[in-house]
Amino acid sequence: xxxxxxxxxxxxxxxxxxxxxxxxxxxxxxxxxxxxxxxxxxxxxxxxxxxxxxxxxxxxxxxxxxxxxxxxxxxxxxxxxxxxxxxxxxxxxxxxxxxxxxxxxxxxxxxxxxxxxxxxxxxxxxxxxxxxxxxxxxxxxxxxxxxxxxxxxxxxxxxxxxxxxxxxxxxxxxxxxxxxxxxxxxxxxxxxxxxxxxxxxxxxxxxxxxxxxxxxxxxxxxxxxxxxxxxxxxxxxxxxxxxxxxxxxxxxxxxxxxxxxxxxxxxxxxxxxxxxxxxxxxxxxxxxxxxxxxxxxxxxxxxxxxxxxxxxxxxxxxxxxxxxxxxxxxxxxxxxxxxxxxxxxxxxxxxxxxxxxxxxxxxx
Ligand code: F6R
Numbered sequence: 250x251x252x253x254x255x256x257x258x259x260x261x262x263x264x265x266x267x268x269x270x271x272x273x274x275x276x277x278x279x280x281x282x283x284x285x286x287x288x289x290x291x292x293x294x295x296x297x298x299x300x301x302x303x304x305x306x307x308x309x310x311x312x313x314x315x316x317x318x319x320x321x322x323x324x325x326x327x328x329x330x331x332x333x334x335x336x337x338x339x340x341x342x343x344x345x346x347x348x349x350x351x352x353x354x355x356x357x358x359x360x361x362x363x364x365x366x367x368x369x370x371x372x373x374x375x376x377x378x379x380x381x382x383x384x385x386x387x388x389x390x391x392x393x394x395x396x397x398x399x400x401x402x403x404x405x406x407x408x409x410x411x412x413x414x415x416x417x418x419x420x421x422x423x424x425x426x427x428x429x430x431x432x433x434x435x436x437x438x439x440x441x442x443x444x445x446x447x448x449x450x451x452x453x454x455x456x457x458x459x460x461x462x463x464x465x466x467x468x469x470x471x472x473x474x475x476x477x478x479x480x481x482x483x484x485x486x487x488x489x490x491x492x493x494x495x496x497x498x499x500x501x502x503x504x505x506x507x508x509x510x511x512x513x514x515x516x517x518x519x520x521x522x523x524x525x526x527x528x529x530x531x532x533x534x535x536x537x538x539x540x541x542x543x544x545x546x547x548x549x550x551x552x553x554x555x556x557x558x559x560x561x562x563x564x565x566x567x568x569x570x571x572x573x574x575x576x577x578x579x580x581x582x583x584x585x586x587x588x589x590x591x592x593x594x595x596x597x598x599x600x601x602x603x604x605x606x607x608x609x610x611x612x613x
Contacts (some may be wrong), residue, residue: 255364258400258600262586263451266444269579271394272384272412279441282434284420292351295345295371298325301361302349304609305403305489306410309375310349311482312578313414319479320428320436320575321421330357332613333364340368349376351383351398352609362387365540375413377406379603391417401606402493404586405488408447408579413439415576439573443580450583451568459584462549463591466520468472472499473546475507476524476586477534483578487585494593494600499555504537512595517545520521522588524581527553534594538562540608551584 254260276285279347288581298317300310306327314325328336330348346365348358353376362372362383372387377395384390395409422428428436430576451457466472476484481503488499502511504523510569515521521541525534541548542562550563555570560566567584569577593600 256400256600258402258404258590259422260403261398261400262590263582264314264396265405265408265451265583266448268409268442269412271396272409273416273440273443274394276416276512277437279442282430282437282613284416284423284433284437286391286416286420290345290371290373292421294343296323297341297345298323298345298350299333299338299340299344299346299365299367299370300325300327301330301346302358303330303355303408305486306351306358306484307351307354308489309407309414310347311412312411312479313347313418314420315479315482316414316575317421318432320418320426321425325420325428328361328490329496330361333361338364338368339517340365340370342369344368344370346370346372348372348376348383348387349410350383351377351395351403352376353378353383354609355570356613358425359383359386359512371476374507375410376415377409385448387608391475399608400601401603401608402490402589402600408582411579411582412440414442415579434576436573437574441528442572443576446572446576446580450580455568455584456587458567459587460566463588463597466547467592467595469497469518469520471514471519473511473519473521473532474499474501475504475537476501476529477504478528479574479578480524480526480528480581483581483585484522485587486523486582490585490589491592493606494589494598494603495596496598496604497592504534507537508540510546512540515541516544517546517547519546520549521546522549522551525559526551526555526569526577526581527571528577529577535559535562551581
């Protein structure tokens, strides 16, 4: 069943090129440079978006907020579902409420959507599981088509959910005219490359490097993850994956927030993973890295292929394929997943059955 893999999680990490092909299939038109979505949503029927989700799906939503605001210029609020459902959110009939969920069954997310519906919102699900409760209750479903995910720690569903947000943001940018035709065409072309980029991110030499890093730091008590902008969520997702399956305490912060407190934690025992791939904010991230280094932190940099300049700031480097910043969170998720996976493996943990966790949380 695991098809020669040691664990479902591992199998699902390696299924990502195929999963992403399926997410993008029939939706990206490279020849026309356009995006077409199989949903009947009127792109001009709302003027604000609420994104509601839990856990990894919430971090996918965090990337989604960034992409939707950047590319489609729609104001987005983002909440964890257990907060949204009780905070009496201000919802109007010009609100589009988006649920993000692999299972389509998470009770808090479903109740958050019911709350939005009571306020008159239109609802859209970014969902993996076919025919799940949310797909039946919500007005629209944008399926992510990642295929069944069995491993408790979400991997391919995450990258597919982020890709679905990319499609939605591009489509809205195209339909609402916030992106030029050329810009849409360029990003469509970039997004087409995702399955190949993910395959490259999973090459044997890169796997070997991540495994070495995982083994080197597997006795750490804590880990810190930092990122900025569209890759701030990548840091959060990296920390969550590590916590879930290796039980090492991990925290994530926006890189620029570090000096407002967490920098006090840094010493020579703390591995600090920093997403520092090609970005207009890269210089700012690197200056945060220098602050960590100056306090003895063990910096593990995620760098774009070909970046030899910033190697000097790192104790260890994990390279990822170079790509446009807007699609980089999808590519950058891969070393995060692998780091968690190999750390858990080194520690002898059962990655498919992490303690205290269930695949689908249908009780509050
Ligand atoms: C993390 C993980 C959980 C889920 C969360 C939401 O790896 O799997 O954090 O992401 O419970 O589940 P869904 O997406 O099914 O609503």
